[in-house]
Amino acid sequence: MTVFYERFERHDHATGLKAHSTHYCPGCGHGLVHKYLAEAVEQLGVQDRTVAVSPVGCAVFLHYYLDVGNTQAAHGRAPAVAIGHKLANPDAIVVSYQGDGDLASIGLAEIVQAAQLGLPLTVVFVNNAIYGMTGGQMAPTTLPGQKTATSPHGRDRTMGAPLRMAEMIAGIDGAVYVERVALYDAKQRVKAQKAIRRALETQVAGRGFAFVEVLSECPLHLGLTPQQAEAWVRESMTPVFPLGLKKDAKVEAWPAWRPPSFDPQRLASVVGASTEAVPRFASGFPRTAFGPDVGIKFAGAGGDGAQTAGLLVARAAINEGFDATHIPSYGPESRGGTSYADVRLAETEVRSPAVPSPHLLVAFNAPSLARFGPAVLPGGVIVYDSSLVPERPPGLEHARIVPVPCSRIAHDLGRTAVKNVVALGALQAAASLFPDQSWLTAVRQALADKPALLPINEQAFAAGAEAIRRVEEVVA
Amino acid sequence: MANRKARPTLSPEICKGCGRCIDACAHHCIAAGTHVNPATGLVPVTLDLERCSACGLCLEACPEPYGLLPEGDEAAAEPTGQKRPPAVEDQPDTRVALPALRPLVVKGTYASAIGALLAGCRHFFGYPITPSTEGAELMAKLLPELDGHFVQAVSEVAAINMMYGCGGAGLRSLTFTSSPGFSLMLEGLSYMVGAEVPAVVVNVMRGGPGLGNIGPEQSDVKLACRGLGHGNTHAIVLAPATTQEMLDLTMLAFDLAFRYRNPVVVLADGYLGQMTGKVTLPDELVRPGLPGWAVHGDREHRPNLVSSIQLSEADLEAHNLRLIAKYERMARSEQRAELYEAADADVLLLACNTPARLAKGAVRALREAGVRAGLFRPVTLWPFPIDALRPLLRPGLRVVTVEASHGQIEDELRLALSHAGIAPPPLAHVRRYGGVLPKEEEIVSRVLGGPERGVA
Missing domain, CATH: 3.40.50.920 (Rossmann fold)
Structure with a gap:
């Protein structure tokens, strides 16, 4: 009996008879199912690789008996725990052992997902039509009319009909092998043995998800003798839960999983980290009137490119060795709603990343200008898209306000989407944050995967700067 | 032992008298007993093997591993004094040098995900929830490139239990979630603490109660510090304030989780999750070892058990005292x-x-x-x-x-x-x-x- 512990040390510290006796009641089916599982593990030679996940319910103490790796799961969650085990070590043979309260009620979502994923796992489902450990309450599998502690007048229509799990699981594509068996006579027991072994074989061969439902006796809570309980399963349960093979799909085995990589070069490449230093062009933190901490807000409609513009500024500052943050804020919809980006630049460390009162505002539309323009700090700069806001709004005299027809310039360049880069060129020309090369380096980094877009972005940046110069000339 | 063609022997004190073997025997060698066994208070069956054909069907019918045994195997029921194999040694983590890399400019959830990868995590189990989802999305993209595993679970409840399985197998797993999802994970976290399973949960907190909104709130401090499910639970709770710390503290979280065999919670807020900033990468990455206690599904770790059930009050009190001593060690050593x-x-x-x-x-x-x-x-x-x-x-x-x-x-x-x-x-x-x-x-x-x- 190699797959059972020689002594059940975990069973009340193997006190007295508990060293060799299970905790199951006379006539309970669990002991047989344990035995057939142990036999299958032994016959397939997978004892060392097996992990048994025990449920909540009467089989919670599976780990008292089976000499394999053992994990005890929360109520209903054994299939999820089994998935964790299988993906941690695909060589492991993982068995989720569950009762009907566990699997067919609280753990419905978990068992359905496990079958849907179809990973090679073995589920042994013991259906005795009642909650055993909690004391004989109604299970999803309780028969119509059956009296239990929570259906004292018999299960009626208001309590629903029994749930046929094997049929349900067989209907899910990921399940490969599904069978329902019983224990009530020698013939059925032989079938049960074979089914449990096949469910394990299905996993050992890497074919996929296997599910065996075992109709089992709970004489104690049925109020029957063991022999009567066997007859009850045969006569009352099998008409509701027909025995037999429900599914045996012909599928290819899962391909072998490669072990995870911890190669430093590969990881660096995957996360997009480069060993190349970024050239610096600035001689120091931007000398503005705003001091060592500059707040910028880009505001527009979703799709205006406010976030991209904000990220480019943050990236340029970080490239130059400063600190920067960017926080996006979106309206209720990602397209067409409001979208604004808060950017902070700091010589050493950004403290407050939020920018309720910006030094610099780029507004892509009239509502953004109206909402955030008044919040710009005295002496700050407001760049706005004058293609969309034809009238210079009143009441913003506290700041330097610069109209730039970003959309029109971008349109003339042949790509409206670059209006945010036009705005950046304008912002740079108006506020002199970094050398042009700092900006263009950040743009190049952002477009590393789309180099074809680089020329038009460079033109957009230059055109934005040029537009400011024209505005300045007019003002002068 | 299966389908053994052998005559049975019976340990009367193991037999519970269920009588399945009686029907199994075509030769009527087995009968219901008439005498109460004084050791068990139950009535074992009786054997009369004169007509026994050694078909073995009675052996298959007995639900007790040490009930009816094939003749000659009775010794198995007797303790041989054989001890379980000794606990296997921990395979230690190794640290592998990274090339000098320029800082990344990434959002907080990304920094945290990259921190997990650097800390040797190759398993992610999660359920999408704003404002944490981008971290999961990045893991979904990157893990296959590192031959790791990403599973989008059916719920946060399932996700945390997948982590319980993966952590129980001795491996590093991560999830990203946000407040409502964290609430759902509390059951699993209690089991993890009870069974001493390490994992890292990054909770990008949002506004509550209920569905609330996706803005930044520090709404789950009480859950993380005082309410990790039922029972006397605690976990180290790390609170980053910068994108850099999203990476650094996620890495630290894995170290702490495995040092103490306990989940670790990284509590961020919606701003930190979404905020892009500068992230300097460390000099080394972690290639994780395998703890001796793991239920890994291999020969060395076969004797192990991951479980939080202790039926005896004395055992459960002793387990609580061990956990409490561990919390005290954490409290002494891990304040930051x-x-x-x-x-x-x-x-x-x-x-x-x-x-x-x-x-x-x-x-x-x-x-x-x-x-x-x-x-x-x-x-x-x-x-x-x-x-x-x-x-x-x-x-x-x-x-x-x-x-x-x-x-x-x-x-x-x-x-x-x-x-x-x-x-x-x-x-x-x-x-x-x-x-x-x-x-x-x-x-x-x-x-x-x-x-x-x-x-x-």
Whole structure:
């Protein structure tokens, strides 16, 4: 009996008879199912690789008996725990052992997902039509009319009909092998043995998800003798839960999983980290009137490119060795709603990343200008898209306000989407944050995967700067 | 043992008299017993093997592993004194040098995900929830490239239990979630603490209660510090304040989780999750070993068990005492805090996560206004860094807690002071809710004697 512990040390510290006796009641089916599982593990030679996940319910103490790796799961969650085990070590043979309260009620979502994923796992489902450990309450599998502690007048229509799990699981594509068996006579027991072994074989061969439902006796809570309980399963349960093979799909085995990589070069490449230093062009933190901490807000409609513009500024500052943050804020919809980006630049460390009162505002539309323009700090700069806001709004005299027809310039360049880069060129020309090369380096980094877009972005940046110069000339 | 063609022998004290073997025997060799076994109070069957054909069907019918045994195997029922194999040694982690890499410019959830990869995590189990989802999305993209595994679970409940399985197998797993999802994970976290399973949960907190909104709140401090499911649970709770710390503390979280065999919670807020900043990468990555206790599904680890059930009250009390001793070790060794201008402070702002950055700005503004203000930022919310706070608590000091919750952080302060036997200094607070963070000016105004914000 190699797959059972020689002594059940975990069973009340193997006190007295508990060293060799299970905790199951006379006539309970669990002991047989344990035995057939142990036999299958032994016959397939997978004892060392097996992990048994025990449920909540009467089989919670599976780990008292089976000499394999053992994990005890929360109520209903054994299939999820089994998935964790299988993906941690695909060589492991993982068995989720569950009762009907566990699997067919609280753990419905978990068992359905496990079958849907179809990973090679073995589920042994013991259906005795009642909650055993909690004391004989109604299970999803309780028969119509059956009296239990929570259906004292018999299960009626208001309590629903029994749930046929094997049929349900067989209907899910990921399940490969599904069978329902019983224990009530020698013939059925032989079938049960074979089914449990096949469910394990299905996993050992890497074919996929296997599910065996075992109709089992709970004489104690049925109020029957063991022999009567066997007859009850045969006569009352099998008409509701027909025995037999429900599914045996012909599928290819899962391909072998490669072990995870911890190669430093590969990881660096995957996360997009480069060993190349970024050239610096600035001689120091931007000398503005705003001091060592500059707040910028880009505001527009979703799709205006406010976030991209904000990220480019943050990236340029970080490239130059400063600190920067960017926080996006979106309206209720990602397209067409409001979208604004808060950017902070700091010589050493950004403290407050939020920018309720910006030094610099780029507004892509009239509502953004109206909402955030008044919040710009005295002496700050407001760049706005004058293609969309034809009238210079009143009441913003506290700041330097610069109209730039970003959309029109971008349109003339042949790509409206670059209006945010036009705005950046304008912002740079108006506020002199970094050398042009700092900006263009950040743009190049952002477009590393789309180099074809680089020329038009460079033109957009230059055109934005040029537009400011024209505005300045007019003002002068 | 299966399908053995052998005559049975019976241990009467193991037999519960269920009688399945009686029907199994075509030769009627087995009969229901008539005498109560004094050792069990049950009535075992009786054997009369004169007509036995050694078909073995009775052996297959007996539900007890040591009930009916094939003749010659009876010895198996007797203890041979064979001990279980000794506990296997831990395979230690190794650290592998990374090339010098330039800083990344990434958002907080990305930084955290990359930190997990650097810490040797190759398994992610999660359920999408704003504002944490981008981290999961990045893991979904990157893990296959590292031959790791990403599973989008059917729910947060399933996700945390997948982590329980993966962590129980001795491997590093991560999830990203946000407040409502964290609530659902609490059951699993209790099991993890009970069964001593390591894992890292990054909770990018959002506004609550209920569905709330996706703005930044510090709404789950009480859950993470005081409410990790049922039972006497604790986990180290790390509170990053920058994108850099999203990476650094996620890496640290894995170290701590495996050092203590306990889940670790990284509590971020919606701002930190979404905020892009500069992230300097470490010099090394971790290639994880395999703990000796793991249920890994191999020969060496076969004797192991991951479980939180202890049926006997004495056993469960002893288990609790071991856990409590572990919490005490954590509390002694793992307190972390950042102090800013705190040494000479008359007013100490106490804040963590993004509000700590706003408070830092307020400290600067207050200093410029001539107020000796400082910041005390718990980096571990549990254990609360009382050892770093204690020396600052001189007479006359005022403490102003700045937080985006209804005193959840102040409560941690009050508990820590109480446990340490320290009379609380004068306490005030600036609190905002629902996705609104305390503003720098608001903090300054409150310190300068402004009114507490109330219901308008």
